[in-house]
Amino acid sequence: MEEIKNKIWAIGGGKGGVGKSLFTLLLGDSLAQLGNKVILVDADLGGSNLHTFAGIRYPKYTLADFIGRRVESMDEVIVDTPINNLKLICGADDILGIANPKFTQKTRLLNHLKNLDADFILLDLGAGVSFTTMDFFLYAPNKIVVLTPQATSIQNGYGFIKASLYRKLHRIFRADPKVLEIIKRSSVSVQGETIDSIAKVYNAIKPLGKDSTGNLIKCLNEINIKLVVNMVRKPKERDVSHIVKSVAKNYLSLEIEDFGVIQYDKILEASVNNMAGFLTKGKDCASRNNFYDIAYNVLKSCRKLIPAKSLVPNTSSVQ
Template sequence: MTTIVTVASGKGGVGKSVTVSNLGLALAARGRKVVVADLDLGGSNLATLFGAFEEGPDLGSFLSRDVSSLADVMRPLRRDLWLIAGAGETLATANPNWGMKQRLLRQLRKLPADVVLVDVGAGAGAHALDFFNAGDLRIVVTVPEPTASVDAYRFIKLATVREAVTRVSSRDPGRRVLERRDFHRASELWTTLGAEPGDEAATPRAAAPWVVVNQATDARRHFERLQIVTRRFLARELRLLGEIPRDPAVAEAVGAFLPVVESQPSSPAARAFVELARRVDDELIRHGIARRDGPVESPLPRVAASASTRPELPAGRRAAFPPPPSAG
């Protein structure tokens, strides 16, 4: 069973992709088969954070049907960790139609992995909302700044509205009205849909979103402020997954094109990412998803140890990657 974990943010520059890269590596170190998928259609950079500069098949290859299966574009990064690199800069891949998105989401669930971590594009565009809402577990990354808090709330609000509206048939003329209306409270949305709280139409498909507060000094206070507003206007609960402290080791790791859990595993930020991975792993276990490889590995692989797991790529314009692991 493949679990989809989607990671989004209300704005750019809050550490979303850094969170995905470090969380992916930390989960792999716990014995999970992990795929990190860059679905940031407007500015993919997940490959850069792993130093994976080699050319090869990517998300664009799948969207343009150069390959038939999404598994064909999985690139090995480290032990138990694979990457689906973001699409190239073409108009078609930057703005896929509904059918392309649905094909992509179906294929994500067929990947031979325990967990697929999806790096959703920043902002609250339709693609970002749809990809976020496809997650079994959903994470919103923010920072303790007023504008970031507003953007995080706006994203959660629009994701809630988008999920409810997409349950209305596209042939229903009322759907366009719903899409154009600005709902200030969840009750307005349910009334317009003719639903009551607790009805199927008013019930999100996934559990309450998790929040990660990056560059934090008092994450709990920041989270509680966001929670109060979300409860009041959206009647939704949030869960605090954890906080990442402000740590110069993160910027140094990004400059070295490595996740901080690999480049500086003893740093405060690395330890915080490892704790996030433990909490996500516990959630997977609660959902009945056991690790395929048994016990947790410790410690996290360091750069020297993990270098041997990086694929040696042949010369040439398009690299040939080893096949992905079998689904069993």
């Protein structure tokens, strides 16, 4: 169990275009460079493009082959990337309707995922709040939400966290109609509604018994979210994480952790059509250390041995 706890990381964020896929690739690359076996999984089932970032035009196998049972084992759909130690499971577009796999297909997928031979499995999630995306997010013991300083990204990032928490609460209390009713009242914005936060849900369900409040607290403790702010152009933009952190604390009773900042980097943007070339020869860019810093945070949070920082190329980070 401890191993799975460290191994699976979901990267979400609610909004498209904030850099989730690029972040997944470059965090995976940094962890691989530091000696870890990494598998990236394109879990954006309706809009997969991680393979294109990794320089693979026509993947031989994708998750659709696994979901459609054309292959039995998930190992068979793993493909190599130009980087040693960094492998990929490609997503597939929604032509076969796999963007919304059935419950049994999802369970089979998640069961196979945890048995893959890797130190880290990074799930690149799609945008939006589809049940499949939230289920991947909730399944992963480690959750990273990527934001940019844009107001819409902050709004969508918070919305994604809130929707995922409520999905988990619905699931936990599905057999308890009285608690569910209170949770439903708190999840919609109704003017004059007195239950508008998880703290108020706690107070409202208190008379229903200790099991209910205990399960609520357990649920909150299990959702362990880390924030990364991407495309930071000015030092003060790194502070946008405080907005999400304080709203999540006040309304959702969630303690969210800062996990790092990535500067806006023209070289990264320009390399997007040739990320494979960038991975093999062009990584001397300004944001490089930002990704290493986050990889160190990943290793630290797993209490893994951290190699000497001097191994990392010395490029400037966001000040």
